[in-house]
Amino acid sequence: MNNKIRSVLKGIAVLLVLLAVMMHIQWVVIPALTAYKFWMVVIAFSVVLITSR
Secondary structure, three states, X not given: OOHHHHHHXXXXXXXXXXXXXXXXXXXXXXXXXXXXXXXXXXXXXXXXXHHOO
């Protein structure tokens, strides 16, 4: 896995966590994803673990 792919995956992980936080404080409301906030954070953490060296 090259550095470009790693940085893109880390950026996606950051965006997932930011989306989950904004949904938690109700700045953004996406009804279809409300039940999956926890899993979005878990997936983001897993992606960061996989991409870290």
